[in-house]
Amino acid sequence: MPSTTTRTITLTGPDAAGFANAQLGSDVLVLSTGRWQWSGWLDPKGRVRALLQVARLADDRFVLVPRGGDARTLAQDLGRFVFRSKVRIDVSGELHVSDGDAFGDGCAREDDSGTLSLGEGDASLRVGKNSGNDAWIARHIANGYAWLPDAALGTLLPPALSMERLGAVAFDKGCFPGQEIAARLHFLGGHKRHLRSARIEGSIALDEGQTLRINGKDAGIVLMQDRISQSPTTLVVLDDTMSQVETLDIGDARLHVISTFAA
Template sequence: MPSRTTRPITLSGPDAAAFINAQLSSDVLSLGPGRWQWSGWLDPKGRVRALLQVARVADDRFVIVPRGGDGAVLANDLKRFVFRSKVTITLGDTRFVSDGDARDDMQAHEDEHGTLILGEGNASIYIGARDDNDAWLARHVEKGFAWLPDEALDTLLPPALSMEQLNAVSFNKGCFPGQEIAARLHFLGGHKRHLRTVRSDVALASGQALRINGRDAGIVLMHNEMVKTPMSLVVLDDSVVQADTLETEGARLHILSTFAA
């Protein structure tokens, strides 16, 4: 089964770190060479435009891996904010996401073929030409590492993707787009949608709306169909989760885990 694809975005130049730090939600300035971190690009209302993995492959060179969405659109939108910053933004070719061997957690390495390797401790993912191993998908569903379908873009707030638990949002680094809304949710709470893993009695589809009693109650982000009992990563309204088993229109869901905001 072919792996998912993405189009990495490379930012280089003496102002690359400061520029990315001002745009993304994570503390990019704390990222050392040879390391990667989770991050996001939010709109002014705090909604997640893109969920990202950001690797610092050299002092003045970063590679951003969009987890869903259109890399070309993201790259062009980032260029609008360059102004006088000394940073070059380059959109890469379409690359496959494949499973890799054990690498130190949060270690980033770019090999001689241009493949970006992102360590996860007991495993890794490869962003490159390989399209031969989708085993990472099951692991990311279980860990709550979301990949956003088009239907989820610009609709979810950071707590719904457990972004704080991933250290993808920092409130100590200065301003970034959507910070006011994200900070309000962080300090005052009140967000009632959470990321969850579920098993279903039928196959679900990424981007599928989960409906209960005629209204949308959530969305499927990722679906692992390589197991006998389908397992998915979803976002659900807390108000509809009354028990471990949930009846939606067309599917019965058994909730396995809920991720903190």
């Protein structure tokens, strides 16, 4: 089975750190060279345009790994906010995402071939030209690390993707797009959809981006699936009204909820 692919976005220049910090939800300025963090780019209404892993490989060089979506469109849209900032935005060719060896949690490095490794402690995520397999997906589903299908882009608010838990939004670093909505949800709560991992039971596979309809109502969306394991798992955003039900019937498939992730 071919591996997942993406394109990275590189920000370089003396204003790269400030530009990234002004646009992204995380506190980019605290990121040390050789480290990575979760982040996201929100629209003015607080909806998640992109979920990102951001690595700082030099004082003035940041590599953004979009977890789903079109990096070229994302880079073009980011470019509209450069104005007089001294920052250059480049997009890579198509790269493969695959499992990597154990590497310090939060550490980031790039080898001579240009392969980026993002440490997760007992494993790592590799992004490079060489193909691999999607064995990392099961681990990311178990940890609540979403990869967004096109149908989810621009539709979900940060609590639905557990972004505060990941540190992908920070409320003490100054303004960023969508901050007002994200902060309101943080301080007042009230969002009724959250991230959940589930085991798939039944003969019909679900599709990434598929709307989950339960009793005729829209109850959530499928984000990603592990199609390799004998016991397939999936990561979904699910309405909180379903939180008390361990097994959900969805057409000819069933979902057995394993974990619910905090906002």
